[in-house]
Amino acid sequence: MRLASRLLRAVVSLWLIVTFVFLALRLTGDPIVATLNPDDMTRDMMESYRKLWGFEGTVGEQYMVYVTNVLRGNFGKSILNGRDAFEVVLERLPATLQLIGSAALVMVLIGVPVGTLAALKAGSKWDAAIMSFSTLGFAIPNFFFGLLLILVFSVTLHWLPTGGTGTIWHLLMPVVTIGVAKAAVFTRFVRSAMLDALKLQCVTSAKARGLSGARVLIRHVFPNALVPLATILPLLVGGMISAAAVVEAVFAWPGIGRLIVESVAQRNLAIVQVIIMLVAAVMIVTNLLVDLIYSWLDPRAAAAAAN
């Protein structure tokens, strides 16, 4: 029952996003005029293109056609080469997943231990140093940090390729760019979640029973700290996706981030729509997932939700 109503809400959200994107893209100018130069073409040619790409009739009519097509699994064609838009996006997806997945790994591997250390040594010089680096980490824009890496490791040292894909060496700099920036944010979240968990009475109580420090940390502090961390998961996923758009452009990484930047420039609406829908779907699924994870991590939340 609860799951069904959540799924329904997810579908409605998705539909609202599709509608918004569709209208926004069409209300910001005639795509045919923007793509093709009207001075070079006859009115008939324009109209035939209009028909070809589905820009016939009023926006309302176009919308009806579009929604019917989407429901049939037809997401339109790329105006660049006439290929199925969904296929074009799908092709680029693995590269982005690889980038974001590796960056997430870097984020967790840095964020968890460093954030924990900062919490355990709260108020000390260690804490102050970690927090300063963290501020620096998320104050530096991604594109700047990426270019800096290229300047040092590619241009000056000639150790790493400036861009493209293929080997693990290609992956290194884009992953570090996103991973380090997100780790800076994540470290702060881990630190504050750990600080709150460390103050819990049950942690004192566990120590009073004579449990070792490591055991108290792993079995009593961490499980409680995970609860607030789970809630920021959608925020992090969203941040990763937007970071990917910038970093893919800097490192010529062939993922959907670069694809959407190019497609917007080309007013390749079918592609833009598919990508935005995909990102929206990912965000909605992440939120659903967080709800489930949350009740699994904190049995009190499950009980409260049941009431």
Add this chain to the structure above:
Amino acid sequence: MLAPTATPESPVCIVDRLTVEVIDGLARKTVVEDVSFEIAKGDYFALVGESGSGKSVTCHTLMNLLPFPAAVYGRIIVDGQKVLSLKPRELRQFRQKSVGIVFQDPMAALNPVRTIGSQMFETLRMHHPKAGREELRELALAALRSVHIAQPEARLNAYPHQLSGGLNQRVMIAFALLGNPPLLIADEPTTALDMSVQAEILDLIDEMRAQRGLSVLMVTHDLGIVGDRATHIAVMKSGRVVERGVTREVLAAPAEEYTRALFEAASVNHELKERPAQSYGDVCLSFDKVCKQFKTTGGKSKSEVVVAADNVTFSVKQGEIVALVGESGSGKTTAAKMAMGLVKPDSGQVTVNAAREITTQDVGVQIVFQHPKDSLDPLMRVKDQLHEVLMVHGEKDPTVRATQIRATLRDVGLSEEILDRRPSYLSGGEAQRVVIARALLLKPRLLIADEPLSAVDVCLQKQILDCFKSLREKRGIAILLITHDLRIVFDIADRVVVMKSGHVVEDVGVAHFSSEDRDAYTRKLIRAIPGRKLPAAPASPTVAALNVSGAVA
């Protein structure tokens, strides 16, 4: 079980000139100063004091468990071991075997995201490293049974929030005794519990003490508990022990003013006279066959019906103080909410000041909440909060508002200098009286007070009660006092309404409240009041009591 270095004669716990300073950057603040006491084997030692007097810090120091950076001076020997000089590994051993601790809030002391069983196995594994799964399970079940927990198998798979406060506290006691320690520290173990549950938990601690020859260090502010159970007492104030000795002697002649205040709060006056009926006015609140149910969807599909009110009928007259008594879950707070118009009854009629339709804008009823500091805005000065109330209700002239505020402050016994303070600079008693003043500004005919004393220090409780009494005398106001502390009832109420699972089981004048022909449930509640063994009235301080006060030689 005695530690190797301890002989049967040597005390289980020796605290010698203990001083604790909290380190905050470069600043140091002394929270415990020159405290000394000894607890012999089998002693029931009560450490008494108001919040902030250093009694909890002392307990935590006994286990080297201070939650903040601190400098500790002096000597602590527990179970033959010098606690302050133990190495980390020895300290863990010490905490496992030599001392167990029970905290105030049992729900918070257990990890909320893990089952009772999982936390229990984890602790048992330290004591029995070679035991297998089945063996650990048996040990855990035995531990739960020893503290009289029914259905121990089911409890192992339960999370703390699924158990009642009393059950959780039993679990905590089981945890504390897993290593068979000679000393049990109980840090206000029943403050968060209902009074009849409190009696059960204290009985359990007594039983464990008798069974195992346990020494108990009980931290409390309730002299009733101390008088009934403790063999020795030490009273702390501002980090120092101001009075100490054998319970009987100290209570017979308390030397310190603070001890006497505690004593007064703990004594029950059963000799009561009924006020004449004509001293009351018209009925200002009446419940007539009121029913209210709540549906909870517990788990997947099974929905549970909670009966908060079942045919509830009672009334409060002008000038009358009626105590609404019951344990948590008995429906007393729901009744208060219905009187405020915050909850609508399913059937029946709630009438306030002869109005059948209650709205939350009705200024004839005002409420005073349990936590005074939570019901004041921490960022606003008292003056502004009081003006705001009158402003919202249409009084535009600031001088008229100021006059009314001054008059109300006088009624609750506060001086005007508190007007410029913010809530953090008020004591608990002052804050609660500001809340009462705020409620009184609108000249209500009925004041509902929901556990108004449970967050207030004992010394200040009397101020609040006196304030209620004088309001009744001066303004003829009616008060519905919701409480689980029956001692307050005897002190202030004219009539008592006892609720149990949504039913009114008793509605009687206070003079007849403690007579033997009352309802069985009422008698159980009255029996649970601690302080049976307190002397009738504290005598004036004598030389004998003064001898044991202050620092020891």
